[in-house]
Amino acid sequence: MANVMNEGFGVSCRNxxxxxxxxxxxxxxxxxxDFETRFGELSFLVGPSGCGKTTLISIIAGLLDRxxxxxxxxxxxxxxxxxxxxxxxxxxxLGFIFQQFNLLPALTAAENVAVPLIAAGTPRRRAVDQASAxxxxxxxxxxxxxxxxxxxxxxxxRVAIARALVHExxxxxxxxPTAALDHASGEAVMELLAANAVRPGxxxxxxxxxxxxxxxxxxxxxxxxGRIVNVTRPERxxxxxxSWREGPTQPSPQFQETYA
Amino acid sequence: xxxxxxxxxxxxxxxxxxLVFAIAFCTFLLENQTSIFANIMKRxxxxxxxxxxxxxxxxxxxxxxxxxxxxxxxxxxxxxxxxPGVQWAVRLFKxxxxxxxxxxxxASSFLIGIDDATLAGAPREMLSGSWERLREPDSVVIxxxxxxxxxxxxPLSLGRTLxxxxxxxxxxxxxxxPAPFVSLPVMHTRYSEAINFLGRERTQLSFxxxxxxxxxxxxxxxxxxxxxxGLRARTSLEFMWDCVRYYLQHTGIxxxxxxxxxxxxxxxxxxxxxxxxxxxVENLKQFGALKAIGITxxxxxxxILLQAFTAGTxxxxxxxxxxxxxxEIFRHKLATRGIILMWQCVALTGACILFVVIVASILxxxxxxxxxxxxxxxx
Numbered sequence: 001m002a003n004v005m006n007e008g009f010g011v012s013c014r015n016x017x018x019x020x021x022x023x024x025x026x027x028x029x030x031x032x033x034d035f036e037t038r039f040g041e042l043s044f045l046v047g048p049s050g051c052g053k054t055t056l057i058s059i060i061a062g063l064l065d066r067x068x069x070x071x072x073x074x075x076x077x078x079x080x081x082x083x084x085x086x087x088x089x090x091x092x093x094l095g096f097i098f099q100q101f102n103l104l105p106a107l108t109a110a111e112n113v114a115v116p117l118i119a120a121g122t123p124r125r126r127a128v129d130q131a132s133a134x135x136x137x138x139x140x141x142x143x144x145x146x147x148x149x150x151x152x153x154x155x156x157x158r159v160a161i162a163r164a165l166v167h168e169x170x171x172x173x174x175x176x177p178t179a180a181l182d183h184a185s186g187e188a189v190m191e192l193l194a195a196n197a198v199r200p201g202x203x204x205x206x207x208x209x210x211x212x213x214x215x216x217x218x219x220x221x222x223x224x225x226g227r228i229v230n231v232t233r234p235e236r237x238x239x240x241x242x243s244w245r246e247g248p249t250q251p252s253p254q255f256q257e258t259y260a
Numbered sequence: 261x262x263x264x265x266x267x268x269x270x271x272x273x274x275x276x277x278x279l280v281f282a283i284a285f286c287t288f289l290l291e292n293q294t295s296i297f298a299n300i301m302k303r304x305x306x307x308x309x310x311x312x313x314x315x316x317x318x319x320x321x322x323x324x325x326x327x328x329x330x331x332x333x334x335x336x337x338x339x340x341x342x343x344p345g346v347q348w349a350v351r352l353f354k355x356x357x358x359x360x361x362x363x364x365x366x367a368s369s370f371l372i373g374i375d376d377a378t379l380a381g382a383p384r385e386m387l388s389g390s391w392e393r394l395r396e397p398d399s400v401v402i403x404x405x406x407x408x409x410x411x412x413x414x415p416l417s418l419g420r421t422l423x424x425x426x427x428x429x430x431x432x433x434x435x436x437x438p439a440p441f442v443s444l445p446v447m448h449t450r451y452s453e454a455i456n457f458l459g460r461e462r463t464q465l466s467f468x469x470x471x472x473x474x475x476x477x478x479x480x481x482x483x484x485x486x487x488x489x490g491l492r493a494r495t496s497l498e499f500m501w502d503c504v505r506y507y508l509q510h511t512g513i514x515x516x517x518x519x520x521x522x523x524x525x526x527x528x529x530x531x532x533x534x535x536x537x538x539x540x541v542e543n544l545k546q547f548g549a550l551k552a553i554g555i556t557x558x559x560x561x562x563x564i565l566l567q568a569f570t571a572g573t574x575x576x577x578x579x580x581x582x583x584x585x586x587x588e589i590f591r592h593k594l595a596t597r598g599i600i601l602m603w604q605c606v607a608l609t610g611a612c613i614l615f616v617v618i619v620a621s622i623l624x625x626x627x628x629x630x631x632x633x634x635x636x637x638x639x
Contacts, residue, residue: 063637099637100545115264115553
């Protein structure tokens, strides 16, 4: 039964634990994580390598089972879903942006973006048309037929953003979206993400090391050693949806010091 | 998602062509070797199959195959004719005289003596002349390959003479008989002439060929002849398989071909199977991304099967085309005449390729199914 734990939160984690392996070789990746994201917000998950960020988003995205704790994603307890239902849930409600883009190299930019639509049953031609329209909005209207190998890193990530958004998901999970990009491209990608992904009925989680883009966050959950140690809401969190579209804010000195 | 699967397959041209050509060459090698082997084995019985008039062959109980004969007694013919169900039974002689041309060229040959009265057992495919002319004294019909062997670079013409055991014989016809196992001239003459050409021995009768009456099957008749005369009687088909079995059991041919075929299967399976498996492994990241996006396992299995069967079908078709071209070229050569691409070999090869494709698919599917979609988050 899908229960609604908290209508106001896109994702709600309570005391999430994850253990890999067993016995003496067991590794406790998550040690009781409490984490929430709100609709209409860009939530950052930051922390040093190996602190459990990727494990947490994998669990939130339904790609990995947790060992313990309560998890509600978009009002649905994923434990209540069968494996098949979980796949359908992901297909309908989640969009993914990966560090290495993970575009299909044999497909054109438009076809790559069309994949989630085709997977959901949209006829190929209509899906590609829809994907092309979105890519044009994202400034890639002249590269619709380009193969990923002919695109720059920033362009590839823009294609990946379009692929994550084309089917109007309610939760977008981004794993280090700027890690493989130079600063200017990273800024452009985050700008694009902030402008296009954040919607009133949608929540966006960004896992990143990149302190240069922290100023795009509405909230920043700071992880360390498998726990959320601190959650802050930078200045932009107080701004209205319209106002943050005006441009990025500066990261706080505290985050600059920690992650620069 | 079929187009995604096919684009993934064809996206990396080098790997794609490598995979298809691996399957194509495996197919070519398998079809080529199995067909040549089967055709060579068929040649061991080509003179049996060439006798279309008779359905039953009667021989000494110790006779195992065409080349090995122990003469029957003349009275055996009468005994066979007396078996109920025999419509007719006639003599057939097989000998190996040396034929010599006037120019001095000579060759050992197969001489088949057919019934004087009925000419039953005569070759029906004639390139020149007529087997009816065998009724003329000292006449033979020679096969085309034998003619070319004895009269190289000369046009096919009737009336040429050969010397056989101090007898002068005239070529009255040129036949197109199936190639024998050993590339020797095949000559037909009447039974009485054959005995003259070979020199008289106490017994001469190599085989009796017979035809059952209407309503009696050939296999029934063989049982009756054996029961009544004690002689070995076989249908044409049974006798053909006796010959094939003999060569399989007593020569190194099957071992040689078997090794080649086994190597073709193993190399083909390993190369084609491994190429496809590695292709999937190299695409695991993409499959992982598709899994994360929400593509079901059933859909992913379908994609892998589509890729495997597309590569398999293309490779098999190309390989079969190559094999067909090879046999089309060589079936017109005299030495390899009649060696054709047999449909049974194509079917057998198809089954082998299908097996390889299925095994490679299962291994690939297993890798994709156990793949954790969360792996896509690991750099």
